[in-house]
Amino acid sequence: MKKASSSTQDSKLLFRLAYDYIMIRIERGELEAHDKLPSIRLLAQDLKIHRLTVFRAYQLLKQNEKVYVKEKSGYYVSPINPKEAIPGHTDISPQTSSSYLKNALAEIQQIPVTYQLSQSLIDPNLLPNLYLSEYVKKVFDIYPKLMGTYSSVQGDEELREFLSRYLVRNHNLQLTENDLLITTGGQQAIDLISRVYIKPMDYILVERPTYSAALDMFRQQGARFLTVDIYPSGYDLEKVEMLMKQYRPRIFYMNPTFHNPTGYTVPAAQRKQLVELAERYRCLLIEDDAIHEMYFDQPPPQPFFSYDTDGWVVYLRSFSKYISPGLRICAVIGRQSVIKPLIIAKSLADNGTPLVNQKIFLHYFESERMKQHLDKLRIALQIRKEIVEEELSATGWTWDSPKGGFNLWLKLPEALPVEAFLNESIRQSVSFIPGIICDPLREMRSWIRLSYSFVNEGQLRDGARRLADIAQRF
Amino acid sequence: MKKASSSTQDSKLLFRLAYDYIMIRIERGELEAHDKLPSIRLLAQDLKIHRLTVFRAYQLLKQNEKVYVKEKSGYYVSPINPKEAIPGHTDISPQTSSSYLKNALAEIQQIPVTYQLSQSLIDPNLLPNLYLSEYVKKVFDIYPKLMGTYSSVQGDEELREFLSRYLVRNHNLQLTENDLLITTGGQQAIDLISRVYIKPMDYILVERPTYSAALDMFRQQGARFLTVDIYPSGYDLEKVEMLMKQYRPRIFYMNPTFHNPTGYTVPAAQRKQLVELAERYRCLLIEDDAIHEMYFDQPPPQPFFSYDTDGWVVYLRSFSKYISPGLRICAVIGRQSVIKPLIIAKSLADNGTPLVNQKIFLHYFESERMKQHLDKLRIALQIRKEIVEEELSATGWTWDSPKGGFNLWLKLPEALPVEAFLNESIRQSVSFIPGIICDPLREMRSWIRLSYSFVNEGQLRDGARRLADIAQRF
Numbered sequence: 001m002k003k004a005s006s007s008t009q010d011s012k013l014l015f016r017l018a019y020d021y022i023m024i025r026i027e028r029g030e031l032e033a034h035d036k037l038p039s040i041r042l043l044a045q046d047l048k049i050h051r052l053t054v055f056r057a058y059q060l061l062k063q064n065e066k067v068y069v070k071e072k073s074g075y076y077v078s079p080i081n082p083k084e085a086i087p088g089h090t091d092i093s094p095q096t097s098s099s100y101l102k103n104a105l106a107e108i109q110q111i112p113v114t115y116q117l118s119q120s121l122i123d124p125n126l127l128p129n130l131y132l133s134e135y136v137k138k139v140f141d142i143y144p145k146l147m148g149t150y151s152s153v154q155g156d157e158e159l160r161e162f163l164s165r166y167l168v169r170n171h172n173l174q175l176t177e178n179d180l181l182i183t184t185g186g187q188q189a190i191d192l193i194s195r196v197y198i199k200p201m202d203y204i205l206v207e208r209p210t211y212s213a214a215l216d217m218f219r220q221q222g223a224r225f226l227t228v229d230i231y232p233s234g235y236d237l238e239k240v241e242m243l244m245k246q247y248r249p250r251i252f253y254m255n256p257t258f259h260n261p262t263g264y265t266v267p268a269a270q271r272k273q274l275v276e277l278a279e280r281y282r283c284l285l286i287e288d289d290a291i292h293e294m295y296f297d298q299p300p301p302q303p304f305f306s307y308d309t310d311g312w313v314v315y316l317r318s319f320s321k322y323i324s325p326g327l328r329i330c331a332v333i334g335r336q337s338v339i340k341p342l343i344i345a346k347s348l349a350d351n352g353t354p355l356v357n358q359k360i361f362l363h364y365f366e367s368e369r370m371k372q373h374l375d376k377l378r379i380a381l382q383i384r385k386e387i388v389e390e391e392l393s394a395t396g397w398t399w400d401s402p403k404g405g406f407n408l409w410l411k412l413p414e415a416l417p418v419e420a421f422l423n424e425s426i427r428q429s430v431s432f433i434p435g436i437i438c439d440p441l442r443e444m445r446s447w448i449r450l451s452y453s454f455v456n457e458g459q460l461r462d463g464a465r466r467l468a469d470i471a472q473r474f
Numbered sequence: 475m476k477k478a479s480s481s482t483q484d485s486k487l488l489f490r491l492a493y494d495y496i497m498i499r500i501e502r503g504e505l506e507a508h509d510k511l512p513s514i515r516l517l518a519q520d521l522k523i524h525r526l527t528v529f530r531a532y533q534l535l536k537q538n539e540k541v542y543v544k545e546k547s548g549y550y551v552s553p554i555n556p557k558e559a560i561p562g563h564t565d566i567s568p569q570t571s572s573s574y575l576k577n578a579l580a581e582i583q584q585i586p587v588t589y590q591l592s593q594s595l596i597d598p599n600l601l602p603n604l605y606l607s608e609y610v611k612k613v614f615d616i617y618p619k620l621m622g623t624y625s626s627v628q629g630d631e632e633l634r635e636f637l638s639r640y641l642v643r644n645h646n647l648q649l650t651e652n653d654l655l656i657t658t659g660g661q662q663a664i665d666l667i668s669r670v671y672i673k674p675m676d677y678i679l680v681e682r683p684t685y686s687a688a689l690d691m692f693r694q695q696g697a698r699f700l701t702v703d704i705y706p707s708g709y710d711l712e713k714v715e716m717l718m719k720q721y722r723p724r725i726f727y728m729n730p731t732f733h734n735p736t737g738y739t740v741p742a743a744q745r746k747q748l749v750e751l752a753e754r755y756r757c758l759l760i761e762d763d764a765i766h767e768m769y770f771d772q773p774p775p776q777p778f779f780s781y782d783t784d785g786w787v788v789y790l791r792s793f794s795k796y797i798s799p800g801l802r803i804c805a806v807i808g809r810q811s812v813i814k815p816l817i818i819a820k821s822l823a824d825n826g827t828p829l830v831n832q833k834i835f836l837h838y839f840e841s842e843r844m845k846q847h848l849d850k851l852r853i854a855l856q857i858r859k860e861i862v863e864e865e866l867s868a869t870g871w872t873w874d875s876p877k878g879g880f881n882l883w884l885k886l887p888e889a890l891p892v893e894a895f896l897n898e899s900i901r902q903s904v905s906f907i908p909g910i911i912c913d914p915l916r917e918m919r920s921w922i923r924l925s926y927s928f929v930n931e932g933q934l935r936d937g938a939r940r941l942a943d944i945a946q947r948f
């Protein structure tokens with residue numbers, strides 16, 4: 001055997017071997033709870049790898065709570081975590097941790113309550129339903145064989161052309177229809193990216209707090225998380241650089257414009273700097289931009305993607321969320337080097353988003369009514385936000401008033417027990433999302449997300465008032 | 475450490491460790507072309523696993539052409555296979571072999587020719603386009619807020635109820651709407667199944683020939699293939715049992731009704747026996763049934779799923795293919811133990827198929843016109859099949875006349891060079907699919923698939939005649 005080369009990629013493989021060596025023996029039951037692991041020296045010798053590699057593998061096992069350390073003795077197998085013993089189809093079940101978190105969010109949203117403040121979606125009554133139905137009929141007159149036709153894998157060319165012109169005009173971007181891929185909603189876009197760009201044990205950077213369903217998708221690919229706090233002023237870029245330098249994460253998943261759950265927006269100056277960092281450390285930025293147009297007084301800064309020259313940004317621009325969420329149309333935008341592998345993944349995943357949905361969306365989106373609809377929506381959302389803020393003004397809770405989006409991110413007094421508060425609220429028919437669900441580290445116990453987008457003004461006022469009352473009695 | 479238990483699953487993990495140990499060193503360049511591998515005895519000792527496990531890993535490395543054997547000397551690293559050195563985004567490209575095959579099929583289909591006999595799809599002129607547009611308008615009158623509404627992850631309840639009743643009525647099945655999951659086309663169904671049920675290095679059984687895009691999806695998950703020939707009379711069940719017994723494949727992907735590409739249908743007697751084998755050897759049968767209703771004289775046998783009591787069949791029933799392929803509606807049917815993990819995977823993949831598509835499909839599918847449409851389609855397809863058979867009757871080619879479906883699977887004389895024949899045919903504006911693309915073993919050089927479903931009767935007659943002429947001149 002020749003001497004090992006020392007690139008990061010190589011040592012990662014050996015690292016995985018050491019990690020697997022132990023994990024496999026734990027899974028087989030050869031190593032049971034409280035059994036001692038082989039010494040680092042011994043395993044390094046057996047596997048013919050460096051001791052530091054074994055050490056790093058043991059550290060990760062510890063971090064993942066698979067093993068624990070006894071001072072001056074060594075590493076021992078942890079008792080089985082009861083949270084991981086999940087019922088179901090035992091030997092052929094999918095990765096299970098994901099279902100847990102997922103359910104946390106979805107379960108709360110599915111509880112039928114009068115004051116639904118947990119849904120970060122637009123009130124269906126604000127959507128242009130009737131107009132849309134008219135457009136649908138028109139579309140079928142234009143394309144009588146629409147139902148019998150498959151879309152190309154990349155997406156309908158007419159739609160991609162229109163959207164690329166739209167983005168060029170609005171953001172002064174350089175791109176053509178070849179740089180877009182149409183997916184069935186933003187969720188599918190994140191899933192495709194995960195599958196193409198994340199391998200098991202890869203580090204990825206995520207915001208804290210963040211959109212928990214995205215974490216589920218990354219976790220499904222076996223990713224390990226590094227977190228970067230998001231503030232009203234953006235990120236701590238020194239920390240971002242430190243993490244990129246030290247861990248070489250493959251991607252940074254970000255939602256920098258009217259961020260979910262906080263509503264914060266990363267300022268323009270940071271955007272340029274971050275793209276430079278991404279280039280330097282070869283970290284792909286996933287810019288999830290689902291509600292760009294939902295600003296109140298002035299448009300948000302230009303997307304990160306507008307600073308990308310070298311193919312280190314994948315721009316996820318959802319359009320359907322504030323027009324017709326039921327259509328599920330998202331555009332994935334990037335340089336050819338990032339888009340091409342995603343098109344292959346899309347071809348394997350479903351061979352193309354249904355053409356019907358793309359054509360209906362296109363014809364409404366390019367209409368004059370579209371602009372009016374957006375203007376109306378912005379005003380309606382701003383009014384709703386102000387209603388909640390007014391009702392909560394006497395609570396002593398603190399928040400940063402968002403400049404767009406659907407949510408308030410509220411800091412409650414430390415003394416208020418959020419879980420009990422949520423239970424009592426639901427009993428009184430108001431629901432919201434406890435911040436801990438959005439925190440990859442599961443620590444943000446005093447925060448909650450309150451969505452003002454889903455219910456009408458009257459309900460919003462009553463619901464917020466009711467919440468304030470309930471809190472006061474704690 | 476305690477003594478290892480001896481279950482198949484366990485030894486599979488150790489097997490993977492040994493395989494990885496060598497592969498990682500090859501990837502790193504520590505073991506280069508023509509280097510000798512460690513002896514089986516030595517590696518078994520280092521990894522603390524059984525010699526037979528190392529032996530099996532070496533055998534697989536050999537089978538995958540990663541290493542070769544020198545008689546009485548040992549195992550050596552193979553020179554790099556030029557086929558595997560693929561251009562693209564080098565360090566973050568997805569599994570690449572898949573794109574190759576995929577392209578083979580898609581590339582031929584995308585060549586613009588007058589006589590398109592490579593598309594296994596229904597002639598758009600035979601679809602109920604005008605009626606469908608009428609139904610769409612109706613649907614939007616019934617559900618004015620349809621565009622603003624998300625489907626549940628599992629699929630619209632009204633649609634699932636209707637389809638489960640339809641299946642109960644037609645196939646005497648026992649099932650409820652809870653046993654169905656709606657996906658965006660059959661392709662997504664196969665993809666979800668791959669992700670949930672296939673782990674890297676798992677063996678899976680596939681038919682030979684088969685649908686090449688499915689192989690791509692399985693390959694993406696790192697599956698290894700075992701093949702079972704399909705004949706006009708079905709499978710060689712002794713061989714199936716032997717393979718199940720020896721390799722314990724996790725799944726058997728089958729397309730047993732008007733099989734693509736052959737058009738063969740597995741007889742009823744074999745269906746029951748195969749479900750028993752699947753139960754005995756714990757192998758999940760994936761029954762892909764995309765064109766069940768496209769029979770000519772009499773309906774095909776009941777699905778495999780109708781014999782399933784224990785949850786060893788996943789039944790993929792596409793409906794939209796012969797009504798409105800553009801809508802992309804497929805039902806995945808199975809016992810709760812298999813459906814539940816798939817619902818979780820669906821929630822991560824795209825959070826539910828667009829509701830619009832489900833409602834449009836439902837309202838057409840439950841109409842009286844639907845039955846008339848199917849009756850008409852069956853006759854039209856049968857006529858087209860007969861036209862091709864007539865035109866090819868003097869060629870000396872042989873085939874088994876299908877009892878339904880879209881394709882003829884033709885055996886050409888050994889002396890006819892298929893690749894040159896295809897090139898010349900395309901030059902003369904006729905396309906078909908060479909059988910080798912459909913063969914996981916890449917050996918069926920004398921076969922071709924000819925689709926009679928996509929072009930009209932006149933074109934079909936001319937195209938087939940032209941093919942016969944071209945062949946004769948070789």
